[in-house]
Amino acid sequence: NPYGLALLMELENYASGGLTPVEVLRTATTVSAEALGAGADLGSIEPGKLADLVVIDGNPLANIKDLRRVKRVVKDGQVFELDALLRR
Known part of the structure; x- marks a missing residue:
């Protein structure tokens, strides 16, 4: 979806701007939750x-950029395989 793609692009921009991958992932997770x-x-x-x-x-x-290589998602305890979703 466009929202997921926009998020990935934003995270990649953080890395291009000088954040380390660990800092990028923390920004997207713990730092955002705390904010x-x-x-x-x-x-x-x-x-x-x-x-x-x-x-x-x-x-x-x-x-x-490996964040773009999604294989599956676990949402509300349910596992979604990317290949199965793309076949829909």
């Missing part, structure tokens, strides 16, 4: 927190 006042409930994978997950085929810590 919204939701850091106690969101932003990191910890017991008791809410979390949707994206499974990546690659290592965004080595190459931030």
Whole structure:
């Protein structure tokens, strides 16, 4: 979707602007949750927190563009395989 693509482009721009991949990922997760006042409930994978997950085929810590290599998404406890979604 265009929103996901725009987010990926923004994260890549952060990296191009000098942030390390770790800083980019923290900005997209923990820092954003804290800025919204939701850091106690969101932003990191910890017991008791809410979390949707994206499974990546690659290592965004080595190459931030690997964030584009989504294989599956876990949303509200349900697993969605990218290949199956694209066949719809």
